[in-house]
Amino acid sequence: MLATSATALLLAGAASDRASAQTAVDAITVTARDAAGLLERQPSSTVFGLSKPLLETPRSASFVSAATLDRYGVRTIDDLVEVSPGAFTDSYYGVPGSLALRGTLAENYFRGFKRVENRGTYPTPLPAADRVEIVRGPPTPLYGPGKVGGLLNFSPRSARVEDKYLTRPTGELELTVGGYGLKRAAGQVGLPARLGNVEGGVYAYAEAEDADSFYRGVHPSHQLGQLSAEFDLGGGWSLAFGGMAYRARGYVQTPGWNRLTQALIDDGTYVTGQDTTLTDRDGNGRLTPNEIGPGGLISGYFGFTPSPDPRFILDTGVGTAKLSPRTVFISPRDFSDTDTQTAYADIGRTVGAGALKLQLFYDALDNQRFVSYGFPAAYNGHVTEVRASYTTPFSLGAIKGQGAVGASLRNYRGTAKESFNGGNLSLDRRDLTRGATATDIFDDPFSAEPGGIGLTWETDVRSHWRDAGVFAVTDLEWRGLSLTAGGRYDGYRVTSRDQGTVVFGPTPGRDYTDKTGDWTWSASLSWKAPGGLMPYVTYAEASALELNQAGGVAPSLVMSDSWLSDSLLAEAGVKARLLGDVLTGSLAVYRQARTQLSLNNSVQGTRGRGIELELRWLASRQLSFTFAGALQKTRIKGPDGSFVVIPPAAVGVSGPNGYGGAYALYALSGLVPGDYVNTQVPRSVMSLFAVYTGAARAWGQAGGTLGVTRVSHTQGVIPGAVRLPAYAVVSGSAFLQRGDWRFALNIDNLFDKRFFTPVADVYANVAALPGVGRTWRVALKRGF
Incomplete structure (x- = not known):
């Protein structure tokens, strides 16, 4: 239905163009209509590594400018x-770290370089971006190897605007307050720089945020500093460098509601009760392993x-109660502390019609966290990458083209410490109506216990890997036909060991080493058809x-030779530039x-299919509309060896007789044999928004944004799983601009809709x- 409607709309638009003899709208008029930054102002190299507008790129990709981020809140x-x-991104325990695309977790990039993993570790700081690009599919060969599914590329704020440097100093100060104590x-500030033949600029951005939360007991805060500098040095040389430092505290992971039942979702009826069999004998405020x-x-x-296990049975306060959505699983001992540092440097030189570029990149992550149901973790990793490339346009008779070749070397070293193998954890043990107590807070390795009775780091993985790659990509155009193809070869060397205290599989403390190489490639064919349509097909193997x-x-993956995985994508579509580019x-x-990859390092295959539609219509100088919708279905290939926790009812035990502990499948295939549909990802997600920007008046200018996002139902994957209902959430914003002053109001979930997000993992x-x-927030901004 979505595909049929979309095709009809696009073809109708094309027919309208022909009927009106393709009446052109002047480019300046189109730009004037784009007050919300919906149109791409300059070509992007994110998809294939070659400069090409996204609307002419034969892959599904979206562009989101800083103006759009602001207007949409x-x-x-x-x-x-x-x-x-x-x-749509399901909850990675309440911390929005990585985007999910096409039913799978996407990867984070910074100026075309892959960052250290961020799976619910800290929120990706979108307000610091000049633009973000969302690519659905594998990364370009220039960016390195990656899975199909997708990526988010973050471009920091810069002194270069639409390929031109700032001509005067510019900047902005902003103060924001909002609901739940948001501050x-x-x-x-951006500064132009010119000295002799050297022309360029420097841009700095900083933010600090402190707040409580909709969820009681959660108090997140962060600080960020970002700097970028770009210079044309004369003689064909160019230089760019910069970086970002980010510090976050209090973005604790929470699973939300435990003791999940259909009655809890439908009307908030929660099963209460506590187990008194286990006691905090030493009075330290938590349960130690002994x-x-x-x-x-x-x-x-x-x-x-x-x-029956007496420790699992609730023996006091058993009953039911109504639970507030603001009451979630949290304790005063829960914490998450994160620091990241990112730096880059580019030096370029024009060589004839082409350009030679050497790029350096560094990214580091340090995180310590504890969730009191029994999951402590400490992650430390850093990556360095060197990339050299040569890009040039060329022609072969009537064929016009551009191409790029190069090489890269990426090194990673890091440590991942976790504790869960010993089984000292239980999510359902806590009665959320009573809050955290000493007999449902578990011990962690961050605290020392006398006599060695405390929890240790049960897994302590030390990993080092290197990826040396060469790549090439080309784009050929002839009479409206375009062929884009590229590939890379990567040679890997991996060393890993686990020196934890409870290790399953690998020998503790032993290094496991392996090396191999593999290819990644893609090819796309497109045709600029009459009427502003561009059909295309794409195939990729990664x-x-x-x-x-x-x-x-x-190390278990190295030991089993499953540390390197293949993926593939087949995609067909059509892109449209209609009505003189006001409808794209x-x-x-x-x-x-x-x-x-599951928590217990089980590598599971998935197969996904879907349809995606994106429309952006600049209806007038004042009014714009956007639509983003997708239908998808993802199947997990069995047998699934993932470790999963299941409710007591799934094993034939009542909630009050099982909530004191936890029941688990050491392989999900024990309850869900063979292939199955991943029902934790909604089948359909659609968003429709309208943006109004009033004409400039003597008193100033005003505008607003209003839209709705609808998400279909989700549920767990085991038989009889709880169903989370479909929902629609309305959000809106308004602004008033007077001279250099700007006042903005945002309201999310305008009608206070009650809904639920599935938990990952x-x-x-x-x-x-x-x-x-x-929730609401108001911002006062002063530009200069």
Whole structure:
């Protein structure tokens, strides 16, 4: 239905163009209409590594400018669903770190370089971006190897605007306050620089934010500083350098609601009660392993109802109560501290009609976290990359083209410490109506216990890998036909060891080393048809590393030779530039196959297919509309060896007789044999927004944005799983501009809609995160 409607709309637009003899709208008029920054102002190299407008690029991709982020009130990657099809992201424990595209986790890039993994570690700081590009599919060969599915490329704010340097100093100061104690300050300044033949500029941006949260007990804060500098040095030389430092505290991971039942989702009826069998004997405020007992609180399910365990039984306060969406799983001991540092430097030289460029990139992550149901972690990783490339236009008779060749070397080293193998954890043990107590807060390795009774780092993975690659890409055009093809070869060397205290599989402390090489390639064919339409087809095969949360490779994967995985994409679509470019859009149909890595390092194959539609219509100088919609279906290829926690009812035990511990499948295939549909990803997600920008008056200018996002239902994957209902959320914003002053108001979830987001990973069948209710914020900005 979505595909039929989209095709009809695009063809109708083309017919309208022909009927009106393709009446052209002057480019200046089109730009004047684009007050919300919906149109791409300059070609992008993000998709293929060659300069080409996204609307002429034969791949599904979206562009989001800083102006669009501001007008739509986009603050986190969760909000990108408003402007990009296929971008629904389930809850990675409430922290929006990485975008999900086409039903799988996407990768984060900074100016075309892949960053260290960020799976719910810290929020990606979108307000610091000049633009973001969302590519659905594998990265260009220039960027390095990566899985199909997608990526988000972050471009920092810069002194270069539409390929020109600033001509005068510019800047802005911003103060924001909002609901739940939000306080935010941001400032930016851009300075032109000219000395003799040297022309360029420097741009600095900083922000600090402190707040409470819709969720009681969560108090996030962060600070960010960013600097970029670009110079044309004369004689064909150019130089760019910069970086970003980010510090976050309090973005704790929470699964939301535990003791998940359909009654809890439907009307908020929560099962209460506590177990008193286990006690905090030493009075330190938490359960240490010696107080829990051998084997922890995980009971494996092997097809028959487990024997009763007194520690699992709720023996006091059993009943029901109504639970507020603001009450989630949290304790005073929960924390998450993150620091990142990113730096880059480019030096370029024009050589004839082409350009030679040498680029350096560095990214580092340090994170320590603890979630009191029993998951501590410490991640430390850093990556360096050197990339050299030569790009040039060329012609072969009537064929016009451009191409790029080059080489890259990427080195990673990091540590991932976690504790869960000992089974000292239970999500359902806490009664959320009572809050955290000493008998449902588990010990962690960050605190020292006398006599060695405390929890240790049960896994301690030290990983080092190197990727040396060569790449080439070309784009050929002839009479409206365009062929874009590229590929790369990567030679890998991986070393990994686990020196934890509870290691399954690999020998603790032993280095596992392997090396191999593999190819990645893609080819696309497009045709600039009459009427402003451009049909295209794309095929890609990719090879990429299986990385953990710190960006390393687990020794068990090296030992089993499963650390490198293949993926493929087949896509067909049509892009449109209609009505003199005031109506633009794209329609894509895809099939993909790729892998995903579970918490217990099980590599699972997935197959996905879907349809995506994106439309942006500048209806007049005052009014614009956008639509982003996707239909998708993702299947997990069985047998699925992932470790998952399941509710007591799934093993034949009532909630009150099982919530004190946890039941688990050591392989999901024990309950869900063969292939199955990933119902945790919604089948359909659609967003429709309108943007109004009033004419400039003597008193100033005003405008607003209003839209709705609808998400279809989701549910867990085991038989009888709880169903999270479909929902529609309305958001809006308004602004008033007077001279250099600007006042802005944003309201998210305008009608305070009650909804739920599925939780990723092992707790997907036993927890759900309540959606954030109505929130507001007002900002006062002063430009100069």
